[in-house]
Amino acid sequence: MTRILKIGGSILTDKSRDMAARPDEIRRAAEEIASRPQDLVLVHGAGSFGHIPARRFGLPEKFSPEGLMTTHDCVARLNEMVLQALGEAGVACLPVHPLSCLTLREGRIESFQLGPIKEMLKRGIMPVLHGDVAMDASRGSGIVSGDQLVSYLGKALFAEVVAVGCNVKGVLLFGQPLPLVRRSDLPAIESSLGGSGGVDVTGGMKGKLLELLDLADCGISSLIFDAGREGNIRRALLGEKVGTRVEGSA
Amino acid sequence: MTRILKIGGSILTDKSRDMAARPDEIRRAAEEIASRPQDLVLVHGAGSFGHIPARRFGLPEKFSPEGLMTTHDCVARLNEMVLQALGEAGVACLPVHPLSCLTLREGRIESFQLGPIKEMLKRGIMPVLHGDVAMDASRGSGIVSGDQLVSYLGKALFAEVVAVGCNVKGVLLFGQPLPLVRRSDLPAIESSLGGSGGVDVTGGMKGKLLELLDLADCGISSLIFDAGREGNIRRALLGEKVGTRVEGSA
Numbered sequence: 001m002t003r004i005l006k007i008g009g010s011i012l013t014d015k016s017r018d019m020a021a022r023p024d025e026i027r028r029a030a031e032e033i034a035s036r037p038q039d040l041v042l043v044h045g046a047g048s049f050g051h052i053p054a055r056r057f058g059l060p061e062k063f064s065p066e067g068l069m070t071t072h073d074c075v076a077r078l079n080e081m082v083l084q085a086l087g088e089a090g091v092a093c094l095p096v097h098p099l100s101c102l103t104l105r106e107g108r109i110e111s112f113q114l115g116p117i118k119e120m121l122k123r124g125i126m127p128v129l130h131g132d133v134a135m136d137a138s139r140g141s142g143i144v145s146g147d148q149l150v151s152y153l154g155k156a157l158f159a160e161v162v163a164v165g166c167n168v169k170g171v172l173l174f175g176q177p178l179p180l181v182r183r184s185d186l187p188a189i190e191s192s193l194g195g196s197g198g199v200d201v202t203g204g205m206k207g208k209l210l211e212l213l214d215l216a217d218c219g220i221s222s223l224i225f226d227a228g229r230e231g232n233i234r235r236a237l238l239g240e241k242v243g244t245r246v247e248g249s250a
Numbered sequence: 251m252t253r254i255l256k257i258g259g260s261i262l263t264d265k266s267r268d269m270a271a272r273p274d275e276i277r278r279a280a281e282e283i284a285s286r287p288q289d290l291v292l293v294h295g296a297g298s299f300g301h302i303p304a305r306r307f308g309l310p311e312k313f314s315p316e317g318l319m320t321t322h323d324c325v326a327r328l329n330e331m332v333l334q335a336l337g338e339a340g341v342a343c344l345p346v347h348p349l350s351c352l353t354l355r356e357g358r359i360e361s362f363q364l365g366p367i368k369e370m371l372k373r374g375i376m377p378v379l380h381g382d383v384a385m386d387a388s389r390g391s392g393i394v395s396g397d398q399l400v401s402y403l404g405k406a407l408f409a410e411v412v413a414v415g416c417n418v419k420g421v422l423l424f425g426q427p428l429p430l431v432r433r434s435d436l437p438a439i440e441s442s443l444g445g446s447g448g449v450d451v452t453g454g455m456k457g458k459l460l461e462l463l464d465l466a467d468c469g470i471s472s473l474i475f476d477a478g479r480e481g482n483i484r485r486a487l488l489g490e491k492v493g494t495r496v497e498g499s500a
Contacts, residue, residue: 065342065375069333072344083319092315094322100350103365113363115353119385125315135369 002121003040003161005033005237006150009047009131010167011227012078018052019074021081025228029165030085032233037091037126040237041117041153042082045146046131049078054143059133060107063140068133072099079130092125098132098149104142109152117153129153151211154220162220163236164208165227170244171209180245183213209246216248252371253290253411255283255487256400259297259381260417261477262328268302269324271331275478279415280335282483287341287376290487291367291403292332295396296381299328304393309383310357313390318383322349329380342375348382348399354392359402367403379403401461404470412470413486414458415477420494421459430495433463459496466498 007029014020033042046054053074054060057067079095086093102112117127129149136142147164154162170177173189181189186209193206212222225243227233235242257279264270283292296304303324304310307317329345336343352362367377379399386392397414404412420427423439431439436459443456462472475486475493485492 063373065344065373068375069337069342069344073330073333080323083323087319092319094315094319094349095347097345097347097350099344100347100366101363103369111363111365113351113361115361115363116350116385119353119387123313123315123385123390125318135366135373137369140373 001039002157002159004159006043006146006164008166009045013047015048026085030089034089034091035234036237041127043129043146043149046075049074060141060143071133093128096127096129098144104134104136106138147208147211151215154215155218162222164224167228169226170224178244212246216246221247251289252407252409254409256293256396256414258416259295263297265298276335280339284339284341285484286487291377293379293396293399296325299324310391310393321383343378346377346379348384348394354384354386356388397458397461401465404465405468412472414474417478419476420474428494462496466496471497
């Protein structure tokens with residue numbers, strides 16, 4: 001019965017400015033989440049807290065211990081703000097930092113300790129993960145996006161609901177959200193998928209969609225929806241139709 | 251060639267007062283560590299940042315999501331101070347939070363993701379762990395002491411040097427440090443082993459010694475030394491004799 005919700009960094013932060021949080025949006029998202037917090041894993045993007053320092057230090061291509069340290073420190077601060085807002089909204093939650101519990105190889109998750117997450121869910125505590133830097137066995141430095149976390153956790157926890165909130169209405173074609181996307185649709189829409197606004201080192205909408213198509217290939221459908229519109233997070237958590245549904249092949 | 255150093259919370263904090271760091275001692279410890287940072291895993295105690303909130307919420311006996319959250323938040327703050335001091339002393343380091351990467355069962359480590367720690371060591375980055383709260387599969391809430399982390403990591407990483415710095419000269423008998431302790435000595439000295447000063451929820455000197463005797467049973471000797479005396483951390487890292495040596499049976 002596990003559900004996974006991602007809130008994009010573009011909602012929680014101003015992605016064009018260094019470490020600029022949006023406290024009102026963090027609070028609103030926390031309150032919507034608090035309406036149905038049971039059996040939920042929350043993943044949030046790093047926003048400007050991650051993408052800007054990562055780019056400054058040349059991550060993930062360049063191995064930079066200082067870059068890893070600084071970027072992690074920044075995203076951990078955003079994570080603290082999210083946890084605090086959730087706490088104030090009455091949600092029992094604990095942080096789970098990807099840097100501490102997973103390793104990558106060539107940018108993909110190679111090992112991931114799920115024990116703490118499973119145990120938290122069992123005890124009614126919401127694990128809160130975030131896009132993060134991580135150790136990469138092939139390159140040294142790595143970045144694990146919130147979207148990759150969602151896709152990995154969706155499979156590993158056999159999630160029933162996977163909802164990915166971003167700052168657009170879904171997968172857009174000519175400015176309109178597509179109700180449904182399957183892998184077979186990818187060639188036709190690929191060229192119109194842009195990056196996200198501001199600095200993004202993890203692939204924007206195309207990266208997001210590829211992660212969710214991977215998940216769909218394993219039989220787990222998901223939603224891409226506009227988490228910036230009030231009430232949508234609540235609707236997505238109830239399993240209502242918002243945004244674009246990503247499904248496996250028919 | 252891995253070495254493990256623990257710096258007790260009694261050195262880095264005033265254990266009698268809530269969240270009272272000792273910035274000068276944190277800086278001094280960081281500078282001594284910076285003299286030989288290679289292949290080193292650092293574990294620090296939680297001091298008053300952990301023991302006082304843990305006791306307030308009745309951890310680990312009582313299951314308290316709020317207690318877990320508050321206590322973790324406090325010890326993570328101390329960890330930030332330690333990382334910052336190490337960074338200023340020129341050490342490349344990254345935090346590894348036990349809450350994110352291990353689970354307990356009846357207070358003992360049941361699963362522990364070592365991938366990030368091993369990868370950091372391989373890349374010349376010092377992993378910095380700390381006494382923390384953790385999810386316990388049998389009780390819900392758990393506490394993992396820095397001493398248990400040292401013992402577990404000593405075995406798992408086949409450590410060559412294990413040095414545990416505290417605020418006394420070693421294992422004391424009538425106020426004098428014993429040069430050597432083996433398990434067979436335990437009955438004779440047990441009654442004179444006190445707790446540590448201030449609030450301590452993880453067992454003080456007796457808890458420390460039991461962890462290190464476990465490690466000694468696996469053939470890995472360790473040192474308990476006074477990390478409050480200037481130069482001792484440096485000496486311990488060089489493998490010089492300071493404090494009490496804990497060894498397996500002769």
